[in-house]
Amino acid sequence: MAEVNGVPNEIKSSALELIGNTPLVALDRLYTGPGRILAKCEFVNPGASVKCRTSLHMIRKAREAGLLKPKDPVIEVTSGNQGCGLSVVCAVLGHPLTLVMSKGNSVQRALHMEALGAKCIRVPQVQGKYGFVTQADFKAAEAEGIKLAEKSGSYFVNQYNNEMNVDAHYSTTGPEIWRQSGHRVDAFVAAVGTGGTFTGASKYLKERNPNILCYVAEPAGAEPIKGTPITKPMHLLQGSGSGCVPSLFNYEYLDGTFAVTDEEATEYRKLIGEKEGLFVGFSSAANVAAAVKLLQSGKLPEDAWVVTLLNDTGLKYTPVAEEIQ
Numbered sequence: 155m156a157e158v159n160g161v162p163n164e165i166k167s168s169a170l171e172l173i174g175n176t177p178l179v180a181l182d183r184l185y186t187g188p189g190r191i192l193a194k195c196e197f198v199n200p201g202a203s204v205k206c207r208t209s210l211h212m213i214r215k216a217r218e219a220g221l222l223k224p225k226d227p228v229i230e231v232t233s234g235n236q237g238c239g240l241s242v243v244c245a246v247l248g249h250p251l252t253l254v255m256s257k258g259n260s261v262q263r264a265l266h267m268e269a270l271g272a273k274c275i276r277v278p279q280v281q282g283k284y285g286f287v288t289q290a291d292f293k294a295a296e297a298e299g300i301k302l303a304e305k306s307g308s309y310f311v312n313q314y315n316n317e318m319n320v321d322a323h324y325s326t327t328g329p330e331i332w333r334q335s336g337h338r339v340d341a342f343v344a345a346v347g348t349g350g351t352f353t354g355a356s357k358y359l360k361e362r363n364p365n366i367l368c369y370v371a372e373p374a375g376a377e378p379i380k381g382t383p384i385t386k387p388m389h390l391l392q393g394s395g396s397g398c399v400p401s402l403f404n405y406e407y408l409d410g411t412f413a414v415t416d417e418e419a420t421e422y423r424k425l426i427g428e429k430e431g432l433f434v435g436f437s438s439a440a441n442v443a444a445a446v447k448l449l450q451s452g453k454l455p456e457d458a459w460v461v462t463l464l465n466d467t468g469l470k471y472t473p474v475a476e477e478i479q
């Protein structure tokens with residue numbers, strides 16, 4: 155704690171100190187048991203998502219390794235949340251930032267990044283439609299981002315291949331869950347985008363207690379981790395379910411997967427709002443839907459505690475008129 159004239163104060167020195175240590179809340183009104191769902195409120199991060207953790211860790215580690223010098227420009231390909239997190243971190247640390255994102259991701263994300271001084275390049279979709287980003291749409295944005303990174307010589311964060319993405323969750327999300335639950339975790343559930351959250355937090359939790367079971371929530375019909383053919387590439391779970399197994403995903407920690415339909419994600423999003431007073435995005439709702447399925451599956455003791463993440467705020471998904479999409 156800081157001190158002025160011998161009087162302690164609680165002033166945070168910058169927005170970077172607002173990242174992580176998110177509260178763990180019991181969803182006891184939505185799910186009344188048997189068992190319990192505990193959710194990490196990642197929307198309270200300053201970039202309004204879990205991705206602030208990885209943004210801070212990847213940039214910090216790149217600076218420590220000398221790969222990124224003060225004032226150097228940074229570039230990243232994002233489905234939005236990583237871009238918002240990097241915008242917070244780069245604004246505070248003084249790095250000019252360019253983000254490349256599919257036009258199918260919500261416009262609120264681009265507005266958020268630009269409000270924090272970043273430049274957002276929105277790449278036209280090749281397959282899906284606004285609000286529904288397919289693997290082909292993501293690949294189109296990725297190709298544009300890689301081309302720009304090579305041309306500009308900016309530091310490319312490369313969240314899909316950056317081991318510090320996993321390490322961020324191994325060193326923060328996992329330990330926080332362990333501490334905040336009083337070491338009482340029976341299972342962990344996460345939706346997968348880059349795989350950073352699942353791999354990092356599961357690794358930490360299984361090291362503490364190998365009996366903790368770790369599950370993935372996948373969009374129904376786009377379940378590459380389960381290993382079934384993609385029959386529905388368009389889904390509502392923006393930021394997750396990109397249609398392929400990301401290179402950072404580690405099967406060693408996987409105990410199983412649950413498929414969540416768009417209808418279930420929509421229903422759970424409404425329930426989380428109306429029963430818990432928490433306005434969250436679709437992948438958060440998918441996590442909770444999968445946690446309920448797990449508790450009802452008979453795979454856990456009756457009084458099990460399942461921990462998951464509320465990945466981002468619902469404000470990033472409010473519908474907008476077609477002309478501003």
Ligand SMILES: Cc1ncc(COP(=O)(O)O)c(C=O)c1O
Nearest residue numbers: 235346347348349350351393437
């Ligand atoms: C809304 C949302 N949910 C879930 C995820 C998945 O997180 P991870 O990339 O750690 O797998 C992301 C990643 O961008 C996201 O934006």
